[in-house]
Amino acid sequence: KPKVLEVKNLRTTFRSNKKSFNAVDEISFHINEGETLGIVGESGCGKSVTSLSIMGLIKPPGEVNGDQVTFQDMDLLSLNKRKMRKIRGNQISMIFQEPMTSLNPVYRIGDQIGESIRIHEKVKGTKLKKRVVDLLKLVGIPRPEEIYANYPHQLSGGMSQRVMIAIAMACNPDLIIADEPTTALDVTIQAQILELMKSIQEERGMSIMLITHDLGVVSEVCDRMLVMYAGKIVESGIVEDVLKNPQHPYTKGLLDSLPKKGVDKERLNYIPGQVPSPLNWGVGCRFADRCSHAMVKCHEQIPSLIEIGNEQQAACWLVEEGGELDDVSKGKDT
Ligand code: SF4
Ligand code: MG
Incomplete structure (x- = not known):
């Protein structure tokens, strides 16, 4: 299968009291088209820093280096900020742990989803509204026309996370990076959200990089997995093999x-x-x-x-x- 993302010797350096350290220390991995890769580890192992590094979201004086971060045919490490912004949300999008804090409290749900389409495409009016309603349907939100006009505080945690997935899907990305997308949710809702991501993936065929501390989540939805510890990958493989025979x-x-x-x-x-x-x-x-x-x-x-x-x-x-x-x-x- 063709690779959607290839990372070689990625290294992310931060500074603390004049001492510098690599929060991510020379890691290499790839994600195939249509596959879900799980990145597992305890907090502080470098898994979130890995995703922020790929997305070009590490703020100076933090520094990202590496031999290669190739997304499709593009070398992400050499892209300028403007080009990287174009890729983010369009070809690669992210879903974070806390849907409530990622949504803007003063904008209606429909407008927020619409905005994430409009950043990348010239659509407006009824056409845009239809796109938004279709996305709300895609993520299984009941009465989408009504939810369109709601504000974030009117939604439950599970509903908010569905909206975040709708925003992530707005431009039909080839890769979704999801950082602990279900950690803040209760177990039943968690299962529903994972199920939803799986079914959208089957329909749309995008790749998913799923960051989690939860091996249960990995065994549910991932094809391959990486285990990270102290900035390094310590084990990787097909999920079944790793879990059966670590x-x-x-x-x-x-x-x-x-x-x-x-x-x-x-x-x-x-x-x-x-x-x-x-x-x-x-x-x-x-x-x-x-x-x-x-x-x-x-x-x-x-x-x-x-x-x-x-x-x-x-x-x-x-x-x-x-x-x-x-x-x-x-x-x-x-
Ligand atoms: Fe590390 Fe393996 Fe030695 Fe344990 S046995 S300390 S995991 S190298
Ligand atoms: Mg994290």
């Missing part, structure tokens, strides 16, 4: 900390410790302080991603040496 101790840890049927919450295996601050990454594996498998080498040298087969890759010395992960939770208090 190779990196961090991925295994995330899976072990998922609630399971018949196991009460107090007994879940949380991964002890925290994601290290980018200012304290050191030279070794960035997961070493939390890993029950850490060896001397792990503290001295950072492992690179290696191919395991069938598109699955992991960055871990244990994997490189052909070790087994079966006993990953041993030594932890279970």
Whole structure:
């Protein structure tokens, strides 16, 4: 399948008290046409920074570098602001976590959706209104003519997120980047929104990059996934393979900390410790302080991603040496 986005050695640098650090540190990945790629990790792992970097939304003194960020045939890293604005919302659009804060409280819903069409296309009057109503229908909003005239505060969280999806779909993008799109919603609404995104994707064929901390969401809707930790990709592959047969101790840890049927919450295996601050990454594996498998080498040298087969890759010395992960939770208090 052709690739819609290809990222090579992306690096996003910020400065804190004169010290600079890479919040995203040399990551490479791609998204195929029509596919949903999940990016998973705890907060602070660099997943949101990755999406903002691709969209050209990192503000100076933050700096984005890399060998390549190719979207279709365009090198996004070399585009000027005006060209990048043209692509945003038109060919690539974004959906964020908090629909309420992304909508402008003083404009009617219909006008906001209409505006996002008008930025990129010369449509107005009844033609524009029809486009908006069609979008409201597409995202499953009942009584679209009535909702058109509503203000954001009149809508529920789930409805607002549907409106955000309508705005994201306004110009028929080829890629949607969704950053925790359902995290603020309750479980039932969350399922409905994911279902909606899936069905629009089937109809329109766009690619989705879905950023989430929730492996459950990934297993529901994604085709392939990346696991990020401390600015790096530590594992990637087809969702089924990674979830059935995780190779990196961090991925295994995330899976072990998922609630399971018949196991009460107090007994879940949380991964002890925290994601290290980018200012304290050191030279070794960035997961070493939390890993029950850490060896001397792990503290001295950072492992690179290696191919395991069938598109699955992991960055871990244990994997490189052909070790087994079966006993990953041993030594932890279970
Ligand atoms: Fe654990 Fe070492 Fe693998 Fe890092 S490289 S995940 S510390 S075993
Ligand atoms: Mg985030």
